[in-house]
Amino acid sequence: MDLLFEFFSLQDPNIRYVLAGTILLGVSAGALGCFAILRRRALVGDAVAHAILPGVCLAFIIAGGKDPLMLILGAFVFGLLSMVTMDFITRNSRIAPDASIGMVLSVFFGLGVVLLTFIQTTGYVDQSGLDDFLFGQAAAMIGHDVLVFGGLSLLILIIIIIVFKELKLISFDPSYARSIGYPVKRMEFLLALLMVLTITAGIQAVGVVLMASMLIIPAAAARYWTDSLRVMLLIAAGVGAMSGVTGSFISYTAPAMPTGPWMVVSAALIFALSFLLAPGKGEIARHFQKVRLSHKVACENVLKTLYAMEEEDGRTDRVRPGNELRKRRHLARRKLKKVLSTLLRKKLITWFGGTPDGYLLTPAGRKEAKRLVRVHRLWEQYLSQHLQIAEDHVHDDAESMEHLITSEIEAELRKSLGSPPLDPHKSTIPYDSDEENTDNGTTGLKSRRKGGTS
Amino acid sequence: MITSTAWVIITAILVATSCALVGTFLVMRKMSLMGDAIAHAVLPGIVIAFLLTASRNTFPMLIGAGLFGLLTVWLTEALSKKGRIFHDASMGIVFTTLFAIGVIMISLFAANVDIDQECVLYGEIAYVPWDLWIWRDTNMGPRPVWILSLVLVINITFITLMYKELKTYSFSPQLAATLGLPVGLIHYGLMGTVSFTTIASFESVGAILVVALLIVPPATAYLLTDRFHRLLLLAVLFGITSAVGGYYLALWINSSIAGAIAVVNGLQFALVFTLAPRYGLLGKYLAGRRIQKADPVLVSYPTPK
Numbered sequence: 001m002d003l004l005f006e007f008f009s010l011q012d013p014n015i016r017y018v019l020a021g022t023i024l025l026g027v028s029a030g031a032l033g034c035f036a037i038l039r040r041r042a043l044v045g046d047a048v049a050h051a052i053l054p055g056v057c058l059a060f061i062i063a064g065g066k067d068p069l070m071l072i073l074g075a076f077v078f079g080l081l082s083m084v085t086m087d088f089i090t091r092n093s094r095i096a097p098d099a100s101i102g103m104v105l106s107v108f109f110g111l112g113v114v115l116l117t118f119i120q121t122t123g124y125v126d127q128s129g130l131d132d133f134l135f136g137q138a139a140a141m142i143g144h145d146v147l148v149f150g151g152l153s154l155l156i157l158i159i160i161i162i163v164f165k166e167l168k169l170i171s172f173d174p175s176y177a178r179s180i181g182y183p184v185k186r187m188e189f190l191l192a193l194l195m196v197l198t199i200t201a202g203i204q205a206v207g208v209v210l211m212a213s214m215l216i217i218p219a220a221a222a223r224y225w226t227d228s229l230r231v232m233l234l235i236a237a238g239v240g241a242m243s244g245v246t247g248s249f250i251s252y253t254a255p256a257m258p259t260g261p262w263m264v265v266s267a268a269l270i271f272a273l274s275f276l277l278a279p280g281k282g283e284i285a286r287h288f289q290k291v292r293l294s295h296k297v298a299c300e301n302v303l304k305t306l307y308a309m310e311e312e313d314g315r316t317d318r319v320r321p322g323n324e325l326r327k328r329r330h331l332a333r334r335k336l337k338k339v340l341s342t343l344l345r346k347k348l349i350t351w352f353g354g355t356p357d358g359y360l361l362t363p364a365g366r367k368e369a370k371r372l373v374r375v376h377r378l379w380e381q382y383l384s385q386h387l388q389i390a391e392d393h394v395h396d397d398a399e400s401m402e403h404l405i406t407s408e409i410e411a412e413l414r415k416s417l418g419s420p421p422l423d424p425h426k427s428t429i430p431y432d433s434d435e436e437n438t439d440n441g442t443t444g445l446k447s448r449r450k451g452g453t454s
Numbered sequence: 455m456i457t458s459t460a461w462v463i464i465t466a467i468l469v470a471t472s473c474a475l476v477g478t479f480l481v482m483r484k485m486s487l488m489g490d491a492i493a494h495a496v497l498p499g500i501v502i503a504f505l506l507t508a509s510r511n512t513f514p515m516l517i518g519a520g521l522f523g524l525l526t527v528w529l530t531e532a533l534s535k536k537g538r539i540f541h542d543a544s545m546g547i548v549f550t551t552l553f554a555i556g557v558i559m560i561s562l563f564a565a566n567v568d569i570d571q572e573c574v575l576y577g578e579i580a581y582v583p584w585d586l587w588i589w590r591d592t593n594m595g596p597r598p599v600w601i602l603s604l605v606l607v608i609n610i611t612f613i614t615l616m617y618k619e620l621k622t623y624s625f626s627p628q629l630a631a632t633l634g635l636p637v638g639l640i641h642y643g644l645m646g647t648v649s650f651t652t653i654a655s656f657e658s659v660g661a662i663l664v665v666a667l668l669i670v671p672p673a674t675a676y677l678l679t680d681r682f683h684r685l686l687l688l689a690v691l692f693g694i695t696s697a698v699g700g701y702y703l704a705l706w707i708n709s710s711i712a713g714a715i716a717v718v719n720g721l722q723f724a725l726v727f728t729l730a731p732r733y734g735l736l737g738k739y740l741a742g743r744r745i746q747k748a749d750p751v752l753v754s755y756p757t758p759k
Contacts, residue, residue, distance in 0.1 A: 043487055095677070102486040106663060111716070117710040121709070262558065283537075
C-alpha cells in the first residue's frame with residue numbers, strides 16, 4: 001500500500017519519466033494498432049520492429065556513439081525501408097504477404113545481429129546500451145528520452161486526429177476510397193510512416209520482440225467493446241496506457257522485473273477479460289445469448305406443435321398431454337418443463353387438470369403459433385417460387401427461418417407473394433383475418449390488401 | 455577426426471535442410487509466420503523444463519518447447535475462431551504474450567536459470583563443437599549434430615510418407631478436405647514437425663534466424679520453379695548454400711554466424727528476385743518487351759497504370 005502511494009505520488013522523477021514514457025507508448029501504439037488490425041497488417045509491425053536493428057547499429061557506427069537522435073533516425077530509416085521492401089516484394093512477385101513479412105523480418109534482423117557483433121568485436125566503448133533496443137529497458141529511460149518520445153507520440157496522435165476520416169475509409173474499404181478519388185496511396189504511406197514512428201519510439205521501452213504486441217493486443221481487446229472506430233481507438237489507447245501503468249508499477253515494486261514483458265502480460269490480461277466479459281461480444285454474453293435464443297426456439301416449437309395437433313384433428317378444445325408433446329418434439333423432460341413454464345407464465349397456454357391432464361393454447365398463444373406457421377409456410381412458398389428450390393428441400397430452411405422472420409420481413413414476403421392461400425406442400429397458410437388484430441397483424445393486413453390489388 | 459569448423463558447417467547444413475523442407479510447406483500454405491510464432495512462444499516451455507530438471511539437458515527442453523509449440527498453434531486457431539479475430543492478429547497476441555511470460559519467468563528465477571533471452575534470440579552455432587555427447591566414455595561428437603540428424607530423419611520420413619497429402623493440403627486445404635484427407639492430422643503433423651525443427655534448430659541459430667531458414671530458401675526457390683518436388687530440392691539447395699556461404703562470410707567479417715547466414719539468404723533472394731527467368735524482375739521485363747515487339751499495336755496504347 002505504501003508502495004502504491006509512493007508510486008503514484010510521483011515524487012521520484014525517475015518514476016515520472018518511466019510512467020510518462022510507457023503511457024505515451026501505450027496510447028500511441030494502441031491507437032495506431034487499430035488501423036493495423038483492421039487492415040489485416042497486424043504482423044507488419046513485428047517485422048518493422050525487428051528490421052529497425054540494423055538501422056540502430058549503423059547509426060551507432062556512423063555517429064560513433066549513442067546519440068539518441070541519430071539512433072532514432074537510423075531506426076526510422078530502416079523501419080521505412082523494411083516497409084517499402086515488403087510492399088515491393090509482394091507487389092512484384094508471386095510471393096505471399098506473410099512470406100515477405102517473414103523474410104524481411106529475419107533477414108533485416110540477421111543483418112542487425114551481424115552489425116551488432118561487429119560493433120562488439122571492434123570494441124566500441126559505449127556499446128553496452130545497444131542491447132536495450134532488443135529487449136527494451138523502460139526503467140533506464142531518462143528525461144531526454146522521454147521528451148523525444150513524448151514529442152513523437154504527440155505528433156502521431158495529432159496526425160491521427162487530423163486525418164481520421166481518411167484513415168477510417170482506407171481501413172474499411174480502400175477500393176471505395178480510391179474510386180471516390182481519395183489519395184489512397186499517400187494515406188497508406190502516411191499510415192506506414194506513423195507505424196514506423198510509433199515502433200521507433202516504443203522499441204526502447206518494450207524491445208524488438210514485444211513491440212508488435214503493443215500494437216496488436218490493445219486494439220484487439222478494444223474490438224470487443226465497440227463497433228465504432230472512434231470509440232475503439234479511445235479504448236485501445238486506454239488499454240495501452242493502463243498496461244503501461246501496470247508494467248511500470250510492477251517493475252517499480254520488484255526492480256528485477258522487466259517493464260516491457262509486464263506491459264505485454266497486463267495488456268494480454270485485459271484482452272482476456274474483454275474476450276470473456278465484454279457486453280454483447282464477449283464470450284460469456286454470447287453464451288447467454290445462445291442459451292436465450294435456444295430457449296426461445298424451443299418455446300416457439302412447442303407452440304407450433306400444439307397448433308399442428310389442432311390442425312390435425314380440427315379441435316381447439318382438446319387438452320394435449322405433456323407426454324405427447326415430449327414425444328413429438330424429442331425434448332428432454334426437464335427442458336420441456338422449463339419451456340412449458342415459460343409459456344404458462346406468458347399466458348400463451350393454459351393447463352387443465354383431469355384425465356388426461358394437459359395443455360391448451362390460449363387465444364394469444366394460438367395467434368402466436370399461427371404467426372409462426374404462417375411465416376414458415378410463407379418462407380417455403382417464397383423459396384420455391386422465387387428461388388426455384390424443390391419443394392421437398394424447403395422445409396429445413398424454413399424451420400430455422402421461422403424464428404428469425406420479423407413482422408417487417410413477413411410484410412415484405414406477403415407483398416411479394418401476394419398472400420398465397422397455400423404453401424408448396426398444399427397446406428393452408430393461416431392468416432389472422434378472422435380475428436381482431438392489434439399490433440402484430442396490422443402490418444400484415446395492410447400489406448395483404450396491397451398485395452391483393454397489385 | 456573432424457575439425458570444429460567442419461562440425462559447425464555440418465550443423466548449419468543440417469539446420470538449413472530441415473528448415474527448408476518443412477518451410478516449403480509453410481510458405482505454400484501461406485503460414486510462414488507460424489515458424490516465427492513458434493520460435494518465440496516456446497521460451498516458457500524451455501524455462502519450465504529447465505526448472506523441473508535443473509539442468510540444460512536437451513531432451514526435456516525439447517519436450518517442453520514442443521508442447522509449447524503445439525500450444526501456440528492450438529491457441530492461435532482457437533482464439534481466431536472463438537474470438538473472431540483475424541488469424542495474424544491472434545498469432546501476434548499468442549506468441550508475444552507467451553514470449554513475455556518466458557522473459558518474466560527468466561527474471562523471476564534468474565538465480566536458478568542459466569539461460570538468457572539473448573541466447574534464445576541469437577543462439578550460438580560456434581559453440582556446437584564443444585557441446586559433446588559422451589556415451590559410455592566414448593566421445594560421440596557434438597550433441598546438436600545428433601539431435602538435428604534425428605530431426606532431419608523424422609522430417610524426411612514424414613514428408614515421404616505424406617508427400618501427396620501434404621502437397622494437396624498446402625495448395626488447398628479445402629480440396630484436401632473434400633477429397634477426404636485427414637486434414638486435422640496433416641495440419642497438426644506439419645505443425646508438430648515445424649515445432650520440433652524450430653526448437654532443435656534455434657539452440658544453434660536462435661529464434662529469429664530459424665525464421666530466415668524456414669522462409670527465405672523456399673520463397674527463393676518459388677521464383678524459379680512450378681514443380682513441387684523441384685521446389686523442395688531447390689529450397690534445400692538454397693538453404694545449404696546459405697549455410698556454407700554464411701559461415702565463410704562470418705569468418706571473413708568476424709561476426710555472428712547465424713546473422714551472416716540470414717544475410718546470405720537475403721542476398722540469394724535478392725539475386726533470384728531480380729534475375730529469375732520467369733518470375734523475377736528481369737524476366738518479367740523481358741517478357742513485357744517480347745509482347746510489345748510481337749504486337750506493335752499494343753505499343754501505341756499507353757500502358758495502364
